[in-house]
Amino acid sequence: MYLSEAATLAPLDAPSAAAPRPALSPHLRRLEAEAIHIMREVAAEFRHPVMLYSIGKDSSVMLHVARKAFWPGKPPFPLLHVDTTWKFREMIAFRDATAKALDWELLVHVNPEGASRGIDPFRSGSSLHTQVMKTEALKQALDKWGFDAAFGGARRDEEKSRAKERVFSHRTAAHAWDPRNQRPELWRLYNTRIARGESMRVFPLSNWTELDVWQYILAENIPVVPLYFAAERPIVERDGALIMVDDARMPLEPGERPEPRRVRFRTLGCYPLTGAVESDARTVEEIVHELVTSRASERQGRVIDHDDKASMERKKREGYF
Amino acid sequence: MSAAVATLARPVAAPVPAGRGLLRFLTCGSVDDGKSTLIGRLLYETKAIFEDQFASLENDSRRHGTTGGDIDFALLVDGLEAEREQGITIDVAYRYFSTPRRSFIVADTPGHEQYTRNMATGASNADLAILLVDARKGVLTQTKRHSVIAALLGIRHVVLAVNKIDLVGYDRAVFERIVADFHAFADELGFRSIVPIPLSARFGDNVTAPSAATPWYGGPTLIGHLEEVDVDEAAQDLPFRLPVQWVNRPNLDFRGFSGTVASGRVRIGDPIVAASSGRQSKVKRIATFDGDRAEAVAGDAVTLVLADEIDAPRGEVFAEPKARPSVTTRFLARLVWMTDDALLPGRSVLLKIGTRTVPATVRAIRSVLDVETLAERQSETLGLNAIGLAEIETVSPVAFDVYEDNRETGAFILVDRFSNATVAAGMVREALGATNVHRHGFDVDRAARAGLKHQRPLVVWFTGLPGSGKSTIANLVERKLHALGRHTAMLDGDDLRQGLNADLGFDLASRGENVRRAGEVARLMTEAGLVVLCAFVSPVRADRERLRARFAEGEFVEVFVDAPAELCAARDPKGLYAQAREGKIASLTGVAQSYEPPLAPELVLDAAAADAEALAERVVALVEPLISGVRPTAEDSAAL
Numbered sequence: 001m002y003l004s005e006a007a008t009l010a011p012l013d014a015p016s017a018a019a020p021r022p023a024l025s026p027h028l029r030r031l032e033a034e035a036i037h038i039m040r041e042v043a044a045e046f047r048h049p050v051m052l053y054s055i056g057k058d059s060s061v062m063l064h065v066a067r068k069a070f071w072p073g074k075p076p077f078p079l080l081h082v083d084t085t086w087k088f089r090e091m092i093a094f095r096d097a098t099a100k101a102l103d104w105e106l107l108v109h110v111n112p113e114g115a116s117r118g119i120d121p122f123r124s125g126s127s128l129h130t131q132v133m134k135t136e137a138l139k140q141a142l143d144k145w146g147f148d149a150a151f152g153g154a155r156r157d158e159e160k161s162r163a164k165e166r167v168f169s170h171r172t173a174a175h176a177w178d179p180r181n182q183r184p185e186l187w188r189l190y191n192t193r194i195a196r197g198e199s200m201r202v203f204p205l206s207n208w209t210e211l212d213v214w215q216y217i218l219a220e221n222i223p224v225v226p227l228y229f230a231a232e233r234p235i236v237e238r239d240g241a242l243i244m245v246d247d248a249r250m251p252l253e254p255g256e257r258p259e260p261r262r263v264r265f266r267t268l269g270c271y272p273l274t275g276a277v278e279s280d281a282r283t284v285e286e287i288v289h290e291l292v293t294s295r296a297s298e299r300q301g302r303v304i305d306h307d308d309k310a311s312m313e314r315k316k317r318e319g320y321f
Numbered sequence: 322m323s324a325a326v327a328t329l330a331r332p333v334a335a336p337v338p339a340g341r342g343l344l345r346f347l348t349c350g351s352v353d354d355g356k357s358t359l360i361g362r363l364l365y366e367t368k369a370i371f372e373d374q375f376a377s378l379e380n381d382s383r384r385h386g387t388t389g390g391d392i393d394f395a396l397l398v399d400g401l402e403a404e405r406e407q408g409i410t411i412d413v414a415y416r417y418f419s420t421p422r423r424s425f426i427v428a429d430t431p432g433h434e435q436y437t438r439n440m441a442t443g444a445s446n447a448d449l450a451i452l453l454v455d456a457r458k459g460v461l462t463q464t465k466r467h468s469v470i471a472a473l474l475g476i477r478h479v480v481l482a483v484n485k486i487d488l489v490g491y492d493r494a495v496f497e498r499i500v501a502d503f504h505a506f507a508d509e510l511g512f513r514s515i516v517p518i519p520l521s522a523r524f525g526d527n528v529t530a531p532s533a534a535t536p537w538y539g540g541p542t543l544i545g546h547l548e549e550v551d552v553d554e555a556a557q558d559l560p561f562r563l564p565v566q567w568v569n570r571p572n573l574d575f576r577g578f579s580g581t582v583a584s585g586r587v588r589i590g591d592p593i594v595a596a597s598s599g600r601q602s603k604v605k606r607i608a609t610f611d612g613d614r615a616e617a618v619a620g621d622a623v624t625l626v627l628a629d630e631i632d633a634p635r636g637e638v639f640a641e642p643k644a645r646p647s648v649t650t651r652f653l654a655r656l657v658w659m660t661d662d663a664l665l666p667g668r669s670v671l672l673k674i675g676t677r678t679v680p681a682t683v684r685a686i687r688s689v690l691d692v693e694t695l696a697e698r699q700s701e702t703l704g705l706n707a708i709g710l711a712e713i714e715t716v717s718p719v720a721f722d723v724y725e726d727n728r729e730t731g732a733f734i735l736v737d738r739f740s741n742a743t744v745a746a747g748m749v750r751e752a753l754g755a756t757n758v759h760r761h762g763f764d765v766d767r768a769a770r771a772g773l774k775h776q777r778p779l780v781v782w783f784t785g786l787p788g789s790g791k792s793t794i795a796n797l798v799e800r801k802l803h804a805l806g807r808h809t810a811m812l813d814g815d816d817l818r819q820g821l822n823a824d825l826g827f828d829l830a831s832r833g834e835n836v837r838r839a840g841e842v843a844r845l846m847t848e849a850g851l852v853v854l855c856a857f858v859s860p861v862r863a864d865r866e867r868l869r870a871r872f873a874e875g876e877f878v879e880v881f882v883d884a885p886a887e888l889c890a891a892r893d894p895k896g897l898y899a900q901a902r903e904g905k906i907a908s909l910t911g912v913a914q915s916y917e918p919p920l921a922p923e924l925v926l927d928a929a930a931a932d933a934e935a936l937a938e939r940v941v942a943l944v945e946p947l948i949s950g951v952r953p954t955a956e957d958s959a960a961l
Contacts, residue, residue: 027343027424029621036622037581040567044635044676068610069579069622073571156415163414183743184442184659187732188581189673193741207426209417 024219031212035062035204036069037188038167039151042202043069043076045192046149049202050142053079053106055091055098056268057224058153058205061213063102064222065204066151078105080150082141084133085110086121086270088246094225107145111137121272122251129270139175142199149192149200157209167206173197210266211291218284227265228287230279234258241275344547347428347443348482349467350453355484358393359453359522360416360429366529366544367418413439422548437706438659440467441746444474445732448552451480451543452503456489456519460502466692468503472510473655473708473748475728478552479507481517482543487524491534509695514550518543556619560644561585561593562722562730564675565637569624577608577624578633580676583729585641586618587625594642595633596720601642602629619729636677638720638730646720646730647752653687655724656703656711657746660737664703664711667950669775670744674719674733680775681735684712712753716775724748738806739945771850774808776948778847780840780872781940783856784865785882786916787897787909788889790928790936791856794882797937798944799854805941807948810846812839814857827908833864840868847876852948860910862917878944881919882936884928886912 024032042049051066053059066075081095099106111119114132121129142150156163166182168190183191194200205213217224234245236256243250245258250272252258263276264287281287348356416427428443444450450471454464471479481503489495500517507515518527519535520543526532529544541549566580587593587604594601606626607614617623625639633639640646658664664683672681688697689709703709724731735745771778781798783791792813799809817839818825825831836859843853859865869877890898901909910916924943926936 030343033581033620033622037566040579040622041676044567070567070569070571071610071624072575072577072608073569157417163416184438184746186442186445186734186743186746187729189675189732189734191673191734191736191741191743193671193736195741207415207417 024216028212028216028219031205031208032065032068032216034207035065038190038202038204039066039069039075041190041192042149042151042200046200048145048147049077049149049151050080050107050145050147051075051077051151052138052153053081053095054153054268055081055087055095055225056153057213057217057228058155058208060098060222060224061208061216062151062153062205063098063104064220067102075104077151078107080107080109080141080145080147082134082137083108083110084129084137084270085115086129086133086272088225088227088244088268088271088274090227091225091268094223098223107141109137109141109144111140120249121270122249126273130273133270142175147199148194149202151202151204153205154203155208155210155213156203156206165203165206167203168192169201169203170194171199171201175199177201211288214284214288214291218288224284225268227268230262230264230282230286232260233263233276235261235263235276242277243274244271244276246271343424343426344449344550344552345426345428345447346449346451346547347430347440347447347471348451348453349430349440349443349471350455350464350482350484354453354455355522356429356453359451359482359484359520359528360427361393362522362525362528363427363544364416364418366525367420413443420544420548425547437466437470438657438746441470441474441657441659444471444476445746447471447474447476449478449480449547449550450476451482453482453484454499454503456483456485456495456499459499460506462693464503465506468507468510469690469692469695469708470657472507472512473657474746475724475748477511477513478550479512479515480543480546481515483517483519484522486519486526486535487521491519491526491532493535493537496538516540516546516550518546556584556729557586559584559619559727561587561591561639561641562646562727563587563625563639564677564730565633565635565639566676567635568633575626576630577606577626578639579622579624580639581622582617582619583675584619584727586616587639588616592642593625593627593639594645595631596638596640596646596648597718598632598637600629600631600633602627602631604628636675636679638675638677640720646722648718648720649752650716650718651684651712651714651753652721653750653753654711654713654733655748655750656683656709656735658703658705658707658709658744659746660742660744661705663705664707664709664745665950666701667777669738669949671736671738672713672715672719672733672747673736674721675730677719678736679715679717679719680738681713681715682772682775683735684714686711710750713747716773721749721752723751738949767848767850770848774850776807776850776852777876777950778850778852779876779878779944779948780843780847780853780855781878781880781944782843782859782865782868783854783880783882784859784919784922785928786884786886786889787858788892788894789882789884790892790933791858791882793933794880794926794937794940795854795856797933798940801937801941802852802945802948805945807852807945808850809852809854812843812853812855812857814839814859817842829861829914832859833861836861836864836868840871844871847872852944858910858916860914860916862919865919875947878924878947879919879922880924880926880940881922882926882928883918888929 051062053063070076079099111133114137119129119132154162156165166185168185169177170183171177192200235242236245236252236258242261242263262278262280264279264281265274265276268274279290281290348360350356414429416429418425428447430440430443452464452467454460481500483496483499486496496519518540519538520527526534527538527542529542531542562583562585563580564583565578569577569579589604589607591604592601593604604625605628607617608624608626638646664686666683666685668683670681670683672679686700686703687710689700689703689707691698697710700709722730731749733747734743735747737744767778783795785791795811799811802809822835822838825835836857839855839857843855846853865879893899897906897909898912900906901912908914924940926939928936
């Protein structure tokens with residue numbers, strides 16, 4: 001149903017092992033090796049792991065590193081996308097093209113109750129929408145397939161409460177996170193033991209920063225959703241956020257009219273909740289350059305983070321990734 | 322409205338952080354020494370705080386700040402709600418910043434005493450420690466504790482940050498006295514560099530620029546030092562080690578051993594040995610997604626293909642044949658104990674070292690370290706946050722190096738078998754060699770047999786009326802113990818009467834003999850190291866008391882399943898009561914023969930008050946600590 005955007009997809013050439021590339025900086029090599037180590041540890045010690053695929057730049061890096069970790073074998077776990085049904089159309093097209101190009105099993109879960117209740121970020125509000133279509137949906141999906149470990153692309157530099165998250169983050173059988181009772185994480189010795197019904201969220205990119213991610217994408221020539229690159233897009237300005245009108249479901253308020261603006265996205269989520277930034281960066285090189293000179297944080301465009309004080313931490317305790 | 326719209330700066334010429342490498346350091350100090358403020362200051366000075374974060378910080382400073390309206394940098398890093406309210410950092414937080422010369426990962430670790438485990442956590446991955454001291458308070462016990470932990474965890478470079486120097490009037494004498502106090506204590510700790518810096522995190526003195534208020538100080542600024550300090554410990558120059566993490570076998574044509582090189586380097590053609598099995602081979606390929614490599618060094622995550630088909634499962638360690646790690650079941654280690662219930666000798670745990678997880682027992686505690694005097698004191702136990710020396714014995718041999726020689730292969734964690742909590746950080750001090758094991762000469766006796774099973778033998782004797790639920794509960798208890806990895810056996814009255822006791826009747830003398838034989842069988846089973854669950858009506862008190870006398874103190878647990886006769890008769894799972902009422906059974910206990918309840922059983926289960934599942938849980942809560950040799954925690958005691 002999102003076919004119209006497929007034409008804008010960047011080519012998804014699987015990187016060939018023979019193609020010569022500039023060597024990674026020592027810093028990126030170390031981060032990559034650490035992520036590979038974490039992924040192998042999970043594959044070896046868990047019964048049924050899964051890799052959460054959110055389609056964003058961090059996920060793109062995570063998938064790429066996973067292919068390296070198990071090469072010449074394939075990563076021994078499927079991909080899982082929790083679809084809120086409000087993602088940008090280009091994201092869905094990119095998701096399907098990526099899974100196909102990499103020949104990687106992709107599971108998609110939509111919260112059926114939320115869908116039938118008609119939960120919607122505009123009318124239901126961003127908090128309820130996120131709670132039902134992301135947090136609850138994720139728990140449903142993990143239970144449905146019985147996953148005991150789930151990789152996520154979250155980084156500690158994204159947000160304050162994430163800074164204290166472990167690489168291996170233990171969740172109770174009810175998927176709750178207890179920030180007061182986290183296991184100490186010493187050396188590279190991850191404690192992977194869980195009781196029946198419990199699970200682990202695992203963040204192999206914990207120590208990466210936004211700049212590291214983009215420099216790695218540049219060095220490794222990793223395809224990303226074109227929404228990250230500046231282009232003229234239909235935009236309305238709402239509460240200080242630049243919202244792209246991605247489809248006809250967005251109710252316009254009186255006097256609101258989508259205007260073409262040259263924008264790009266620094267993070268990708270549900271389109272009504274993701275603010276764009278004005279930018280001329282049309283290539284990965286230009287994005288890297290922009291970041292070095294930027295004075296605004298990455299999550300500033302995220303509407304849900306500002307809902308209330310410490311809102312991210314509350315979401316996480318409830319099981320949000 | 323448009324003023325609030327995010328606009329990214331147009332690209333202008335700006336330096337991209339160069340790849341001079343990464344420095345991982347941690348900050349530690351006492352409560353209120355200003356760690357969070359210092360990190361906030363570092364992020365601010367290195368422009369790692371973005372505009373919207375700064376706006377949120379100004380907002381928070383007005384609401385929660387402790388600096389009277391000024392920007393409170395601590396709020397930038399104290400992420401969690403609870404600690405905002407308490408004003409205490411309760412966990413390790415990681416921060417990232419870079420200067421044009423270097424990238425940094427900071428572990429912010431707490432100063433509060435009960436969270437010392439987090440300090441050890443931060444230190445385990447750090448190359449340098451910033452020890453904060455409040456200029457007004459000087460070197461405190463906590464400063465010493467943190468110095469010792471940093472040193473034990475292998476940190477060789479420290480910065481003594483004498484903070485709040487503004488509050489002592491930038492007094493040189495105060496600074497110099499603190500530095501002298503610290504040296505007097507820390508010079509024994511083996512640090513390679515100790516750099517004292519007088520600073521004010523709140524006002525920024527000597528953080529990035531030399532302060533005009535300390536003209537007497539000629540050393541580096543904090544950032545200046547962090548950019549310059551050389552912490553390369555030359556892990557690549559140590560002997561080659563690679564713990565096998567994942568055997569990569571996608572098809573019949575490829576068999577590789579994936580893992581991260583822990584130390585040293587390996588090239589194609591190098592001979593290697595699998596440390597545990599002793600099997601040798603040569604490196605045929607170093608395979609990666611980006612093409613084969615000629616060499617891999619410490620820190621690289623690679624896949625080795627060997628010239629010979631040798632078996633090397635996950636947990637095996639590949640090593641240089643001429644410089645092998647120790648391979649043994651016993652070693653002496655430094656432990657940092659990280660959980661509330663104190664460590665006692667004999668505790669059974671899981672030990673994870675490299676990629677190997679193996680059952681182990683803490684055989685003996687030799688001493689505990691006094692962090693103030695650095696003296697080793699004799700101790701039988703290690704409490705929360707204690708740092709001690711202990712003898713560890715693993716079920717099968719493990720490969721390791723001494724931690725001082727190799728941080729990667731000498732480190733381990735201990736995991737509780739019951740709660741799965743990480744209970745200790747461990748660092749190998751020395752192998753207790755094979756000769757040592759032989760000299761001890763373990764005969765294969767009951768202790769040895771039980772030791773192999775990592776449990777203490779025990780008899781749990783369920784007594785009570787027919788139909789009270791003894792067998793049902795005993796069966797549930799056995800399932801639960803089995804699930805915990807316990808080796809068990811079940812003796813049931815009805816079963817024994819089918820075979821061993823088929824010749825016995827139901828008169829009192831026969832009942833006595835029935836109990837005696839069952840008890841002797843149970844005793845033989847404890848010789849084999851088993852936990853034996855016995856479900857027998859055993860109505861005569863004297864019979865049970867005789868039985869108890871056959872066992873060592875603490876090895877016989879009597880559980881009275883207390884059910885009123887009416888309840889048993891109503892349940893009547895075997896139809897015995899019905900038959901007795903019809904006169905078909907003449908000697909049913911509770912009907913024709915009396916039952917003598919125990920006077921002092923270890924446990925009374927009120928069968929009318931809870932279901933069998935809940936009653937079985939209570940039995941497990943009582944016996945599991947006896948089996949594991951670990952004292953019950955307060956929570957366990959409450960569950961009884």
